[in-house]
Amino acid sequence: MRVSVDPMSVEPNTSESAPVNGYTGAGPGEGLSAPLRPHAEDAFAAELAALDVQDDRPRPARWKLSPWAVATYLLGGTLPDGTVITPKYVGPRRIVEVAVTTLATDRALLLLGVPGTAKTWVSEHLAAAISGDSTLLVQGTAGTPEEAIRYGWNYARLLAHGPSRDALVPSPVMRAMAEGRVARVEELTRIPADVQDTLITILSEKTLPIPELGQEVQAVRGFNLIATANDRDRGVNDLSSALRRRFNTVVLPLPQSADAEVDIVSRRVDQIGRSLDLPAVPDGIDEIRRVVTVFRELRDGVTTDGRTKLKSPSGTLSTAEAISVVTGGLALAAHFGDGVLRASDVAAGILGAVVRDPAADRVVWQEYLEAVVREREGWTDFYRACREVTV
Numbered sequence: 001m002r003v004s005v006d007p008m009s010v011e012p013n014t015s016e017s018a019p020v021n022g023y024t025g026a027g028p029g030e031g032l033s034a035p036l037r038p039h040a041e042d043a044f045a046a047e048l049a050a051l052d053v054q055d056d057r058p059r060p061a062r063w064k065l066s067p068w069a070v071a072t073y074l075l076g077g078t079l080p081d082g083t084v085i086t087p088k089y090v091g092p093r094r095i096v097e098v099a100v101t102t103l104a105t106d107r108a109l110l111l112l113g114v115p116g117t118a119k120t121w122v123s124e125h126l127a128a129a130i131s132g133d134s135t136l137l138v139q140g141t142a143g144t145p146e147e148a149i150r151y152g153w154n155y156a157r158l159l160a161h162g163p164s165r166d167a168l169v170p171s172p173v174m175r176a177m178a179e180g181r182v183a184r185v186e187e188l189t190r191i192p193a194d195v196q197d198t199l200i201t202i203l204s205e206k207t208l209p210i211p212e213l214g215q216e217v218q219a220v221r222g223f224n225l226i227a228t229a230n231d232r233d234r235g236v237n238d239l240s241s242a243l244r245r246r247f248n249t250v251v252l253p254l255p256q257s258a259d260a261e262v263d264i265v266s267r268r269v270d271q272i273g274r275s276l277d278l279p280a281v282p283d284g285i286d287e288i289r290r291v292v293t294v295f296r297e298l299r300d301g302v303t304t305d306g307r308t309k310l311k312s313p314s315g316t317l318s319t320a321e322a323i324s325v326v327t328g329g330l331a332l333a334a335h336f337g338d339g340v341l342r343a344s345d346v347a348a349g350i351l352g353a354v355v356r357d358p359a360a361d362r363v364v365w366q367e368y369l370e371a372v373v374r375e376r377e378g379w380t381d382f383y384r385a386c387r388e389v390t391v
C-alpha cells in the first residue's frame with residue numbers, strides 16, 4: 001500500500017515542481033509525455049523480462065514465454081530468484097491454464113462472461129505475455145466493416161499506382177497472421193454476422209486471400225486470435241455455429257467470494273491510483289469491503305447472511321464498477337476530504353452505479369437502504385452518507 005500523506009499537514013507551496021498534497025509526478029515536464037495508460041507489455045516490462053530470463057520450459061513457436069510462464073505472469077507468483085510477479089487476474093488457476101493452452105493449439109480463444117469480469121483485461125495480458133504485443137486489436141461494434149478484419153486500401157496510392165501490396169492497408173488480424181502473433185477481437189458478438197464470418201477462413205484455413213492482387217497471406221506459426229464477448233449484450237448464439245466451432249470458449253466467472261472481490265478491487269484501485277498520480281490515501285480496505293458487500297448483495301438478490309431477499313437493480317454492478325466507485329471515492333477523499341476514504345466519498349458513486357433506471361432502481365435502492373443498511377451494526381455513517389445523496 002502507498003504511503004499516506006495528510007493533506008492538511010503539507011505546507012502551502014509556491015514552487016510548481018515540489019510535491020503538493022502528496023502528488024508524485026506532476027512537476028513541469030516530468031512524466032508529462034508518458035502515456036496515460038501504457039500497454040500491458042510496457043507497464044509490466046520488468047516482470048516479463050524476469051520471466052523470460054528464468055523460464056527454461058519449452059516455448060511454442062514465436063511465443064515469448066512458455067505456457068507455464070504466461071500463466072504465472074497472469075496469476076502471479078515468486079520466481080526462483082525472488083522476483084515477485086504481481087497477479088493480474090484473480091480467479092481459478094484452471095481457467096487461465098485452459099486459456100493459455102488453447103492459444104498454443106490451432107483453435108482460437110473466446111473469452112465469455114458478464115460485463116466487468118476481466119475479459120478484455122485477460123486478453124490484453126495474454127497477448128502481451130505471448131507475443132510481447134497487445135496492440136493488434138479490432139474493436140467490434142455494430143458498424144465494424146470487413147476491412148477492419150481483412151484489409152483496406154490507401155486510396156491515394158491505389159488511384160496513383162493501382163492495386164499493389166504498397167496500397168494495401170493490413171488489418172491487425174492480417175499483421176498478426178504475417179508476424180505470427182496474437183490478434184484480439186473485442187466484443188465479437190456485436191459485429192454483424194456476415195462480417196464475423198470473415199474470420200471463418202482465417203481461423204480454419206489460416207489464410208487470408210487478397211483477390212485484387214491474386215495473392216494471399218498465410219498465417220505463420222505463432223498466430224492465434226483471442227475474442228471477447230459479453231453474454232449480457234447479445235447472446236453468444238449470435239455467433240454462427242461454423243465460427244463457434246473454431247473457438248474454445250472459456251467463461252470468466254464473477255468473483256466467488258467477497259474476499260476475492262475485495263482483493264481484486266483493492267489491487268486494481270491501488271494500481272489505477274498510482275498510474276493517475278492520485279494523492280496517496282491510506283488503506284481504505286473497510287470502505288472497499290462495504291462497497292463490495294453492497295454490490296454483491298444487490299447483485300445476488302439476497303443479504304450476505306442469507307436472511308433477507310432483495311430486489312436486484314437493472315445495472316450489472318460488476319467488479320469493474322466497484323473499482324470505479326472506489327477510485328472515484330479515493331479522488332474525492334484526497335482532493336476534498338481529509339485524506340481518508342470515508343462512506344461519504346463512495347456514497348454518490350454507489351448511487352450512480354445502482355440507480356440506472358431513475359424510477360425502478362431508485363425504489364430498489366431505497367428499500368435496501370431502509371431494510372438492510374439502516375439496521376446493520378457499524379454502518380450508521382454509511383447509511384447517513386447514502387441518505388444524503390439519495391434525494
Ligand SMILES: Nc1ncnc2c1ncn2[C@@H]1O[C@H](COP(=O)(O)OP(=O)(O)OP(=O)(O)O)[C@@H](O)[C@H]1O
Pocket residue numbers: 088089090091113114115116117118119120121122228229230255264268319320323
Ligand atoms: N477476476 C479479476 N481479476 C483481476 N481484475 C479483475 C477481475 N475482475 C474484474 N477485474 C478488473 O475489472 C476491470 C474491468 O475489466 P474488463 O474491462 O476486462 O471487463 P470485461 O469483462 O471486458 O467487461 P465488458 O464486458 O464490459 O467489456 C479491469 O480493470 C480488471 O482489472
Ligand SMILES: [Mg+2]
Pocket residue numbers: 119120121228
Ligand atoms: Mg471488455
